[in-house]
Amino acid sequence: MKNSNRDLLVLVKDAYTNKEAMQYELQQLNTLLVNFETLESFCIAHEVFDIQKYRILTRRSQLQKIIEKDSLKPFVFICNKN
Template sequence: MKNSNRDLLVLVKDAYTNQEAMQYELQQLNTLLGDFETLESFCLAHEVFDLQKYRILTKKAQLQKIIEKDTLKPFVFICNKN
């Protein structure tokens, strides 16, 4: 398993958790986050409002094209569907 380069803040109720149990929890969290942090899941959870052309973009190819740009055009917004 590759080690992920991220900072995680994990709060536990039991202050006496041993190091082995904590490592196992971190491995499980990294596995879950690796599964969910994909372009596919990002495109399912977001949409783009293009107020210049009065469009809402929801297709994966359209979103990927906009996400890959360094800067967005004015009045183009990436919004979470929640």
């Protein structure tokens, strides 16, 4: 598995956890995050509000086009559905 380049803050109850156990926990977290950080899950959790055209975009293809752009047009917002 490829090592990801990210900063994780992990809080543990037991301060005396050995290094191998902590490394195992980080590896498990990385495995979970790789599975959930996909374009498909991003498109499920977000929608785009286009205020200029009075539209709400929810289709994956529409979201992907907007996400891949370097900058958004004015009054186009990417919003989390939560």
